[in-house]
Every structure is written in C-alpha cells, then in structure tokens.
Amino acid sequence: MRRPEFIARQSGCPSGLLGRLIGSIMATETAGANDAVVAALALQPSDCVVEIGFGHGRTLDRVARQLTAGGAAGIDLSETMVRMTARRCRDLIAAGRVTLHQGDSTRLPFPDGHFNKAYSVHTLYFWTHPEDHLREIHRVLCSGGRLALGFHTDEAPGARDFPETVYRFYSQAEVETLLQDAGFSKALLTEPTLHRGFVTAVATRSSVRLARREEVSSEHPEGRRAHPLRRRAAQEGAGRRRARRLRLEGRALSEEMGRAETAPRQAAQRQFSSSFAHHLR
Numbered sequence: 331m332r333r334p335e336f337i338a339r340q341s342g343c344p345s346g347l348l349g350r351l352i353g354s355i356m357a358t359e360t361a362g363a364n365d366a367v368v369a370a371l372a373l374q375p376s377d378c379v380v381e382i383g384f385g386h387g388r389t390l391d392r393v394a395r396q397l398t399a400g401g402a403a404g405i406d407l408s409e410t411m412v413r414m415t416a417r418r419c420r421d422l423i424a425a426g427r428v429t430l431h432q433g434d435s436t437r438l439p440f441p442d443g444h445f446n447k448a449y450s451v452h453t454l455y456f457w458t459h460p461e462d463h464l465r466e467i468h469r470v471l472c473s474g475g476r477l478a479l480g481f482h483t484d485e486a487p488g489a490r491d492f493p494e495t496v497y498r499f500y501s502q503a504e505v506e507t508l509l510q511d512a513g514f515s516k517a518l519l520t521e522p523t524l525h526r527g528f529v530t531a532v533a534t535r536s537s538v539r540l541a542r543r544e545e546v547s548s549e550h551p552e553g554r555r556a557h558p559l560r561r562r563a564a565q566e567g568a569g570r571r572r573a574r575r576l577r578l579e580g581r582a583l584s585e586e587m588g589r590a591e592t593a594p595r596q597a598a599q600r601q602f603s604s605s606f607a608h609h610l611r
C-alpha cells in the first residue's frame with residue numbers, strides 16, 4: 331500500500347503531536363532492526379557511542395544503559411524527537427551518561443575521533459547527499475572505530491510503497507561504495523533476506539588504509555571501486571525464529587569485525603573512553 335507523502339515526511343523529521351504518535355509507533359516497529367544493528371556493534375561497558383537519528387530514543391536508551399563505564403550521545407534533526415528522547419533518558423542525562431543534540435548529521439557537534447562506535451538505523455533514505463553524513467560520522471570516529479548502518483535495500487518488499495520525493499533506497503553495492511568513499515576501510519553487509527530486506531552494514535575507520543586508498547584513487551579515479559572489501563558474515567539457519575536469526579547475524583558480524591581489529595585499535599579505544607568521560611564532566 332502506497333504511503334501518503336505527509337506521513338513519509340513525518341518519518342524523515344517527526345514534528346508535533348502526529349510526530350510523537352509516529353515516534354511511538356516507530357519504536358515498536360523498528361525494534362527488531364535496531365536490535366540487530368546494536369548486536370553488530372558488540373558493545374563493551376567502556377564504549378563511547380553515538381547514534382545518528384535516534385528518533386523515539388528506545389535504542390539510545392538501551393545502548394546507554396549498557397555503557398556503565400563509557401557514555402552515549404545522539405543527534406536528531408527533529409526537536410519533537412529530541413524532547414521525546416530527553417524524557418525517556420532523563421535519568422541517564424541527569425547522571426551525565428547521555429547527551430542529546432538537535433541538528434543535522436552533516437555537521438556533528440563533536441571533535442574528531444570522539445567516539446569508538448556509531449550507529450544509525452532507517453536514516454539513510456532521508457539524506458540528500460549520504461556521502462556528507464558518512465564522512466562526518468567517519469570524522470568523529472577514532473581510528474579502528476566501528477559504524478553499524480541499518481537500512482532497507484531498494485530490493486526490499488514494500489520499498490516502492492514509499493514516495494521517492496522523500497525516500498531514496500540504495501542497493502547493497504551502492505552503500506558499500508558510499509562507505510568506502512567516505513573513508514571507511516572495511517564494510518561487511520548482512521544478507522538482505524531477513525527482516526523484509528533489512529541489511530546491516532558494518533564498517534571500520536582505519537586511517538592507514540584510507541591513506542593507501544587515496545593514493546590509488548588519485549592515480550586511478552576508479553581505483554577505490556576496484557578493491558572489493560566486502561565479506562559476508564550472515565548466519566542463516568532454516569527454521570530458526572527471526573529474532574534469534576537477527577541476534578546471531580549481528581554476533582557473526584561482530585566476531586568477524588573483532589578478528590579484523592587490532593591491538594592498537596583497542597588501545598585507541600581505551601584512550602578514547604577516558605577522554606569521553608572527561609568530556610562529560
């Protein structure tokens with residue numbers, strides 16, 4: 331069924347009473363997808379995490395409660411969603427464990443290398459120039475930092491029900507290219523078979539690899555696309571319940587990403603965690 335344009339616009343930036351209603355419905359509707367994305371982050375208590383486009387704040391609240399020695403921040407375009415999430419997370423905000431910002435993710439109000447993990451779910455469709463948002467997320471991640479991006483692909487059943495004037499859906503290959511062009515050195519994507527074509531892309535920031543790729547691409551404009559960094563880590567098991575499959579899939583990605591991560595990254599993460607704690611004071 332075709333979605334009315336005014337509802338689609340509300341999803342892109344909920345406002346007022348209708349925005350609050352849409353936010354509440356969304357919190358339930360997108361819970362499974364958000365849980366899969368969070369599983370792919372393999373959170374540690376000392377992580378410093380940012381959510382882009384937190385909406386209703388259900389996921390940010392759950393993530394922040396796991397970060398007993400770190401902290402979480404979020405940014406959303408919608409004033410209505412910032413208020414809704416501020417209410418939901420009031421105890422965490424009062425304790426200095428969550429900070430919320432209203433704004434556009436093309437201009438993140440954080441210094442370079444500020445977080446070691448970032449995630450964003452169902453936001454990509456609304457970004458006019460996704461590369462600008464991804465480059466900003468890359469900037470605020472420390473070396474070795476991880477981004478988990480959750481989205482429906484252009485092949486998802488129902489993608490055509492959303493008005494193209496508001497939504498733009500991408501193929502997996504396009505998202506891989508966007509991530510690489512933003513400077514991410516590695517992107518693993520789940521199979522789009524679960525959750526009605528929902529995919530989690532997990533990418534890592536690595537300054538060394540980025541420098542190498544830039545050298546190649548300056549000589550060969552198509553050089554970046556010539557490096558297939560994608561590896562699939564989906565865990566499929568016929569007959570398993572979907573929630574379990576989503577969890578396993580996230581864990582598989584995390585394990586594969588963990589193998590690719592190095593001791594220097596973990597050291598950077600520890601150093602970062604203490605700087606985040608300092609920032610919150």
Ligand SMILES: C[S@@+](CC[C@H](N)C(=O)[O-])C[C@H]1O[C@@H](n2cnc3c(N)ncnc32)[C@H](O)[C@@H]1O
Pocket residue numbers: 341342343344356357360364382383384385386405406407408411433434435436450451452453456457
């Ligand atoms: C469809 S909702 C998704 C909410 C939540 N992430 C989820 O999965 O349920 C999209 C959210 O992204 C926010 N958003 C859209 N474009 C944004 C931008 N450029 N910067 C920050 N937030 C943005 C919207 O205000 C909205 O709250």
